[in-house]
Amino acid sequence: MFGSKLTPSLIFTGSMSSSLFVLLLSLLLGLQPVATDLYLPALPAITTALDGTVAQGQMTLSVLLLTFGVSQLVWGPISDRFGRRPILLIGVAGYTVAAVGAMLATTMELLVFWRGVQGLAMGSVVVCARAVVRDLYPGALGARAMSKGLSGLGIIACVSGPLGSLAAALLGWRASLGVLTLFALVTLLIVALRLKETLHEKDPHALRPVALARNWIHILGNRTFWAFSLLATGSYGCLFTFLAASSFVLIDVLGVSPTVYGLLLATMSLSYISGTLICRRLLLHLGVRRTVFVGGALSFAGGTIMGTLALAGVSHAAAIMLPLYLVISGHGIHQSCGQSGAVSPFPRSAGVAAALSGSMMTVMAFSTSLWLGPRMDGTVLPLTNGIWFWATFTAFIAWFMVQRLTASPHDD
DSSP states (O other): OOOTTTGGGGGGGTTOOHHHHHHHHHHHHHHHHHHHHTTGGGHHHHHHHTTOOHHHHHHHHHHHHHHHHHHHHHHHHHHHHHOHHHHHHHHHHHHHHHHHHHHTOOSHHHHHHHHHHHHHHHHHHHHHHHHHHHHHOOHHHHHHHHHHHHHHHHHHHHHHHHHHHHHHHHHOHHHHHHHHHHHHHHHHHHHHHHOOOOOSSOOTTTTSHHHHHHHHHHHHTOHHHHHHHHHHHHHHHHHHHHHHHHIIIIIIISOOOHHHHHHHHHHHHHHHHHHHHHHHHHHHHHHHHHHHHHHHHHHHHHHHHHHHHHHTTOOOHHHHHHHHHHHHHHHHHHHHHHHHHHHTTOTTSHHHHHHHHHHHHHHHHHHHHHHHGGGOOSSSHHHHHHHHHHHHHHHHIIIIITTTSOOOGGGO
16 A cells, blocks of 8 residues: 555564555544544534533543643654653554544533543654654655544544444444454554564663753754644644534534534535545655645635635535535645655654644643633634634645755655
8 A cells, every 4th residue: 555665664564464554543643533523513502411501511622632742742752762652652552542432421510621631642653653654764755654644534534424324323422432443453463463662772861951051942843843833733623623522513503414424524524534535646756845835825825715704694514514525635735744744854763753732732722712612602703713713824824934944855
């Protein structure tokens, strides 16, 4: 699946084929959308069943993302010190336990608690998954490898929405979280049985305060890190705004049924997959910076069309979803290039770099959630204005900050 240019780097896996590696990377990265997309169609029902408010319902998502983001700052250097495999095993196991706790929760407070624990564990998984790619592939090869894994993530997200809505409709909202638990167990089994260590030179000083501070200063002083981290952050802002607000806007405001909402999530995921496929094609012919420029155009066009239609009074699901497909196609490009580009300059501290970049995205998401909560006013505007803002921000980073970077191996 990777192709001849990527396969030679997989000698670390021994018996693991490149196709199995793509599957594993997809599963690891997919734990994040599974934690959100599977339960979103049931979120209004969960809120009602547990006597919660809309703000508490959104808190089950924002707390997950806050602990996810903050924990990465810890998991990154730990994975540089002890390796990726043991941290992945701990993380996926903790994620699974938290999924069971959430499924059995009897109050909103308990549900929020277990979602927070799940985010804590998920931070280790995503940091290590990104760092594994940097362990194996330099430069643009890393962007193409990441796009393979993100294509798989898109497929997982595509299935998650309809599957979550179907499980909730047939068996109740707890079944949606039960499916999440099964997904985590399968991932844990594959990691335990097939993944070997990818970090060949562990850093024995990674957890020492002086060394950690030195790494942070080095990474945060790098223009390439900032350009690609902000690119990924802005692009994720578009997606998160939709995830945080869309179930309430589309179901409660526009009257879309939970089943149709799940199908709309699937079509959004298809546009994301398309973006990752476009990304791989463009990388071969244009390089990273020009590929990102195209992604910026998709983001800006989609966000502007959506925002303009909403301000003009067009209140219909199609006026949100059709422009969103452009935004999410751009997201497929920006995440592939942004996540790999942020860690590319740091082969010896990829875990720390991945952690800093990932925490930036999730702190943004938590802040956006706090902004959205009080502004959910029974109209589409909080959703559309939020996406428009982040789409414009992403385009600015893509068109100016990334383009001003000097040529580097990452652009080969």
